Amino acid sequence: MARPLTAIAHDALSGMLDCGDRAVDATVGNGHDTLFLASRLAPDGQVIGFDIQQAALNAANARLIAAGLDANVTLLSCGHERLGENLPPDWHGSVSAVMFNLGYLPGGDKRLITHADTTLAALQQALSVLRIGGLISLMVYPGHPGAGTEVQAVLGWLAQIGRRGRVTHHSSPGPALYLIERLA
Numbered sequence: 001m002a003r004p005l006t007a008i009a010h011d012a013l014s015g016m017l018d019c020g021d022r023a024v025d026a027t028v029g030n031g032h033d034t035l036f037l038a039s040r041l042a043p044d045g046q047v048i049g050f051d052i053q054q055a056a057l058n059a060a061n062a063r064l065i066a067a068g069l070d071a072n073v074t075l076l077s078c079g080h081e082r083l084g085e086n087l088p089p090d091w092h093g094s095v096s097a098v099m100f101n102l103g104y105l106p107g108g109d110k111r112l113i114t115h116a117d118t119t120l121a122a123l124q125q126a127l128s129v130l131r132i133g134g135l136i137s138l139m140v141y142p143g144h145p146g147a148g149t150e151v152q153a154v155l156g157w158l159a160q161i162g163r164r165g166r167v168t169h170h171s172s173p174g175p176a177l178y179l180i181e182r183l184a
């Protein structure tokens, strides 16, 4: 059986994250990726997470408290399109990883989805806050209403990265995973 894309993303990030690093979860949702990042960076590292739904932030916070990792995470009730202005100045250029898991909140309101314009703004800012060698993990879902526009926009953005990043692609019958390493 094919390895789940979430596991491939976590493997790729595990290989380059160290205790004490800084990471961003751009789409916190129920907090699975936030917890993963915090567990890789603890006890000295920090994660900053973004989501626009309070229900998502509450679920993620409960998950982090249960794991004893809440002190390593700051959750922001804020859109990821404001990522750059919400990171401390000394994070700019020093972030090791940014995770995106697009679409809707599992178990939540499926009408509240990520959108092309805000996603592209966030991706642009994510690439610029990464350290050289840092990684964006980007999970893209094609199936839900409204997804097509976002998928096309993401593909267009990936195509113009050029020498700034190296893009690796993993496909599946459903979602696709893109790993973007900052090169310059």
Ligand SMILES: C[S@@+](CC[C@H](N)C(=O)[O-])C[C@H]1O[C@@H](n2cnc3c(N)ncnc32)[C@H](O)[C@@H]1O
Binding pocket: 026, 027, 028, 029, 030, 031, 032, 033, 034, 050, 051, 052, 053, 056, 078, 079, 080, 081, 100, 101, 102, 103, 104, 105, 106, 112, 113, 114, 115, 118
């Ligand atoms: C697929 S879920 C994320 C799942 C999450 N990574 C996890 O491990 O549980 C997508 C999330 O993106 C959030 N979202 C939608 N628009 C957003 C935006 N502009 N900024 C930040 N988060 C957003 C949704 O509220 C939803 O919780």
